[in-house]
Amino acid sequence: MIQPVHAAEPIISAPTGNRGEPDHAPFWTRSIDDLRATLRCGDAGLSSAEAADRLGRYGLNADVVGKSASALRTILRRLLEPLSLILLAAALVSAGTGDLVGGSIIATILILSIGLDTVQEGHAIRAADVLRKSVALTAEVRRDGTYAQVPVGNVVPGDMIRVRVGDIVPADGLVIESDAFAANEAALTGEPYPVEKRPGPVTGLSASQASGAVFRGAVAQTGEAVVLVINTGAATIFGAAASALNQPTETSPFQADLRAYGLLVMRLTMALVLVVLATSVFFGRPLLQSLLFAVALAVGLTPELLPMITTVTLSRGAIRMARRKVIVKRLVSIHDLGAMTVLCTDKTGTLTSAHITLAQSIACSGTLDPRPSRLAAIAAILGGDRGALDAALVEGNPTATSGWTLLGRHAFDFNRRLGSIVAGGLEGDVLIAKGAPDAIIALCTASRNGGANSVMEDSGRAAVLARVKELAEKDGLRAIAVASRAWTEGRRDPGTADETGLVFEGLCAFADPPKPTAAAAVARLAAQGIRLKILSGDDPIVVRRLSGLVGLDARRVLSGADIEHLSDDALAIQVRSVHAYGRLAPDQKSRLVRALQAGGAVVGYLGDGINDAPALKAANIGLSVSGATGVAQAAADMILLDQDLAVVADGVEEGRRTFVNILKYIRMGMSSNFGNMLSMAAASLFLPFLPMLPTQILLNNLLYDISEIGIPFDSVRPEAIVRPQRWDMHALIRFAAVMGPLSSVFDLFTFGGLIFLFHASPPEFRTAWFLESMATQILVIFVIRTNGRPWADRPKPILVATSLGALLVAMALPFTPAAALFGFQTPPLAMTGGIILLVLFYLMFAESLKRAATTKILNGSRHRRAKARRQKGVST
Ligand SMILES: Nc1ncnc2c1ncn2[C@@H]1O[C@H](COP(=O)(O)OP(=O)(O)OP(=O)(O)O)[C@@H](O)[C@H]1O
Numbered sequence: 027m028i029q030p031v032h033a034a035e036p037i038i039s040a041p042t043g044n045r046g047e048p049d050h051a052p053f054w055t056r057s058i059d060d061l062r063a064t065l066r067c068g069d070a071g072l073s074s075a076e077a078a079d080r081l082g083r084y085g086l087n088a089d090v091v092g093k094s095a096s097a098l099r100t101i102l103r104r105l106l107e108p109l110s111l112i113l114l115a116a117a118l119v120s121a122g123t124g125d126l127v128g129g130s131i132i133a134t135i136l137i138l139s140i141g142l143d144t145v146q147e148g149h150a151i152r153a154a155d156v157l158r159k160s161v162a163l164t165a166e167v168r169r170d171g172t173y174a175q176v177p178v179g180n181v182v183p184g185d186m187i188r189v190r191v192g193d194i195v196p197a198d199g200l201v202i203e204s205d206a207f208a209a210n211e212a213a214l215t216g217e218p219y220p221v222e223k224r225p226g227p228v229t230g231l232s233a234s235q236a237s238g239a240v241f242r243g244a245v246a247q248t249g250e251a252v253v254l255v256i257n258t259g260a261a262t263i264f265g266a267a268a269s270a271l272n273q274p275t276e277t278s279p280f281q282a283d284l285r286a287y288g289l290l291v292m293r294l295t296m297a298l299v300l301v302v303l304a305t306s307v308f309f310g311r312p313l314l315q316s317l318l319f320a321v322a323l324a325v326g327l328t329p330e331l332l333p334m335i336t337t338v339t340l341s342r343g344a345i346r347m348a349r350r351k352v353i354v355k356r357l358v359s360i361h362d363l364g365a366m367t368v369l370c371t372d373k374t375g376t377l378t379s380a381h382i383t384l385a386q387s388i389a390c391s392g393t394l395d396p397r398p399s400r401l402a403a404i405a406a407i408l409g410g411d412r413g414a415l416d417a418a419l420v421e422g423n424p425t426a427t428s429g430w431t432l433l434g435r436h437a438f439d440f441n442r443r444l445g446s447i448v449a450g451g452l453e454g455d456v457l458i459a460k461g462a463p464d465a466i467i468a469l470c471t472a473s474r475n476g477g478a479n480s481v482m483e484d485s486g487r488a489a490v491l492a493r494v495k496e497l498a499e500k501d502g503l504r505a506i507a508v509a510s511r512a513w514t515e516g517r518r519d520p521g522t523a524d525e526t527g528l529v530f531e532g533l534c535a536f537a538d539p540p541k542p543t544a545a546a547a548v549a550r551l552a553a554q555g556i557r558l559k560i561l562s563g564d565d566p567i568v569v570r571r572l573s574g575l576v577g578l579d580a581r582r583v584l585s586g587a588d589i590e591h592l593s594d595d596a597l598a599i600q601v602r603s604v605h606a607y608g609r610l611a612p613d614q615k616s617r618l619v620r621a622l623q624a625g626g627a628v629v630g631y632l633g634d635g636i637n638d639a640p641a642l643k644a645a646n647i648g649l650s651v652s653g654a655t656g657v658a659q660a661a662a663d664m665i666l667l668d669q670d671l672a673v674v675a676d677g678v679e680e681g682r683r684t685f686v687n688i689l690k691y692i693r694m695g696m697s698s699n700f701g702n703m704l705s706m707a708a709a710s711l712f713l714p715f716l717p718m719l720p721t722q723i724l725l726n727n728l729l730y731d732i733s734e735i736g737i738p739f740d741s742v743r744p745e746a747i748v749r750p751q752r753w754d755m756h757a758l759i760r761f762a763a764v765m766g767p768l769s770s771v772f773d774l775f776t777f778g779g780l781i782f783l784f785h786a787s788p789p790e791f792r793t794a795w796f797l798e799s800m801a802t803q804i805l806v807i808f809v810i811r812t813n814g815r816p817w818a819d820r821p822k823p824i825l826v827a828t829s830l831g832a833l834l835v836a837m838a839l840p841f842t843p844a845a846a847l848f849g850f851q852t853p854p855l856a857m858t859g860g861i862i863l864l865v866l867f868y869l870m871f872a873e874s875l876k877r878a879a880t881t882k883i884l885n886g887s888r889h890r891r892a893k894a895r896r897q898k899g900v901s902t
């Protein structure tokens with residue numbers, strides 16, 4: 027048994043461990059046998075029982091997450107947020123000055139907002155977390171003698187793992203076997219090029235010299251390796267910090283927008299409070315009372331439920347999206363999905379069914395001949411390629427490799443668009459290369475004609491490419507080319523320099539028909555206001571044909587070579603009107619994404635390959651599929667359980683729905699609530715008495731908060747989600763500029779009526795205004811929540827319950843014995859009647875004005891801003 031080691035302590039020392047143990051050299055300087063002995067593991071990997079035991083001892087192979095914060099700690103953390111601190115201070119000031127009722131109301135608000143956050147968020151986030159875990163990456167681990175897929179978190183020291191192209195290395199370990207294996211450690215060392223890794227001890231102490239070791243978070247770029255796991259989790263060298271396994275943590279535009287909104291409100295609040303205070307001092311009013319009044323106003327203006335509303339809405343969105351087979355890894359990306367205006371997608375598996383079949387094997391002469399596909403299958407099987415084309419080759423030639431053995435290989439990569447192997451067999455030692463026809467043909471100097479070879483001229487090359495074109499256009503088949511040459515070099519491992527002087531063998535043509543559902547899904551996305559673009563590595567001719575079949579405008583198809591010499595500005599113009607791209611290298615995919623973003627688009631990218639990872643990172647919303655390569659899944663914000671565009675369309679609807687509900691809360695805050703507080707401040711300047719007591723303002727605010735708790739659960743009209751939803755601060759302010767004053771106008775009517783008509787005493791005045799303000803603030807949700815007619819668009823019962831419940835309490839209070847506690851005085855019947863009338867008029871006006879205010883939000887402002895941008899010639 028190994029001595030129990032604390033999980034955070036490297037099991038085998040690395041120099042970064044800094045634990046001052048001179049006898050412990052970094053693991054990569056030690057021999058395999060030595061490490062095997064230390065870790066007590068044999069050639070066959072660990073047994074399941076032993077692995078489970080080690081998992082208990084060393085902990086999960088994951089980043090150190092602060093122990094799942096205890097409820098108490100969560101509450102404490104929330105209490106220390108600025109918003110809570112303001113409330114806390116206000117409560118203390120109130121209580122300290124003898125206003126116990128006010129103090130306890132503030133305390134209740136505080137408890138409510140923190141309690142709601144903790145309970146609701148905790149619940150929703152946990153549910154969303156469970157979903158996220160369901161798409162956790164797996165590693166290929168040897169347990170009980172055979173390789174099996176095991177969640178990355180369960181990898182333990184002593185495990186033997188296999189790492190292949192596109193995988194993210196799950197732990198630090200020593201390379202035992204390697205096959206053209208190169209890892210990209212850019213995320214860890216900053217070294218941008220893949221580094222070759224092969225077994226053998228090294229003397230260098232620095233990790234960058236460790237050619238015999240792989241590190242957690244690196245990406246397998248080519249080939250394959252078997253690795254003995256030495257350290258896991260926090261004990262790995264680069265630990266949590268630089269791991270590509272990490273969730274992306276940058277703030278999304280949406281979060282930035284929310285923050286900007288918070289800041290705006292805070293500034294307004296500060297200004298208002300200062301003005302009220304200054305005027306009070308100027309008029310020589312009692313300072314303490316003025317201070318409390320100002321504090322109450324500040325509390326009233328604070329959108330204290332915003333964090334709860336957004337998290338709960340987003341988490342609920344994530345849960346609903348899971349029902350539609352979209353797993354959300356990063357919650358805020360839900361909003362970005364709703365805002366998406368352009369979706370870029372890879373071709374295979376999304377628009378076409380992932381199951382590709384070998385249709386034809388064609389010799390150089392143009393006749394059908396099994397040889398090219400047999401050679402390609404040998405290269406695929408011995409080369410260990412795992413692509414969809416390879417699977418089709420193997421399926422068509424199951425026994426191709428009999429009599430052949432692998433000598434070496436130069437793995438496929440998406441920049442060369444070809445790969446080769448050296449194999450020994452019936453024809454002696456041969457190099458076999460397969461790849462994109464244009465890439466292969468450029469390397470061929472001869473072609474096979476029956477048994478003999480003839481020289482390949484440019485005309486011969488053109489003929490081959492013409493055949494590829496014909497296959498694509500006439501039969502809808504995509505082709506790869508196969509070439510070979512005798513291998514006379516004494517070495518075993520071929521490199522790029524060896525891939526020359528090849529003999530062209532022929533073409534393999536594959537059927538990759540569009541999915542039956544693709545055209546409908548493309549049409550649905552278009553109806554949702556989302557432009558679709560195909561970004562493929564495949565032949566532009568194939569891309570064009572497919573685009574036509576799924577109903578995408580493909581009059582122009584640009585290739586990687588076309589966009590290569592375009593400047594960024596020129597490209598940004600091209601991407602507006604060109605929707606299909608072929609022969610793109612991985613970096614060109616991400617360049618196109620950035621060009622679209624430069625034109626103001628919110629870009630989603632859907633892809634599954636290692637060649638899609640840069641674009642997935644660059645996009646605003648990265649979408650991948652379950653079963654995609656590790657890097658693609660790690661770079662994505664969401665994982666689709668079904669690789670189908672229809673699932674994306676579903677997700678988009680959910681994203682928009684989520685945003686609409688958040689917008690409801692914000693619109694409420696910016697119009698009715700804000701209008702009320704504003705008239706309150708104004709009234710305090712002109713009235714000889716306080717228009718409402720601080721306690722009453724706080725009570726008003728508390729009940730208002732309660733009325734809005736149902737918002738995240740509310741339904742959304744289908745019409746509200748037909749267009750991309752984007753945060754538009756200017757439009758929001760314009761909405762507030764219409765709706766806020768409207769509410770203030772009615773407040774003025776209330777003032778006038780109360781003072782000149784009813785000659786109300788101060789307590790009567792406050793009571794009546796409390797009633798008016800509560801009723802208008804709460805009921806207007808039924809107007810604002812929809813752009814349609816309130817009666818035609820029913821709210822969810824839970825929203826009706828919270829809002830009408832809060833309203834009922836507010837209305838009943840002044841008529842109960844508790845009235846005195848809050849300084850209320852039961853208003854006379856006529857006054858109550860007047861208030862009811864005013865409220866009804868207010869709601870009618872709000873209903874008739876909201877369209878003007880909201881249409882601007884949806885159309886006017888964006889067009890105007892877009893126009894302004896065009897005129898200024900700037901791009902955002
Ligand atoms: N396993 C392979 N063997 C040989 N050639 C390949 C292989 N995989 C890809 N290629 C060549 O490289 C090109 C680009 O690869 P691929 O089509 O998979 O890119 P992609 O951008 O992922 O395309 P798609 O949009 O179809 O998913 C292919 O068209 C083909 O010519």
Ligand SMILES: [Mg+2]
Pocket residue numbers: 372373374634635
């Ligand atoms: Mg692909």
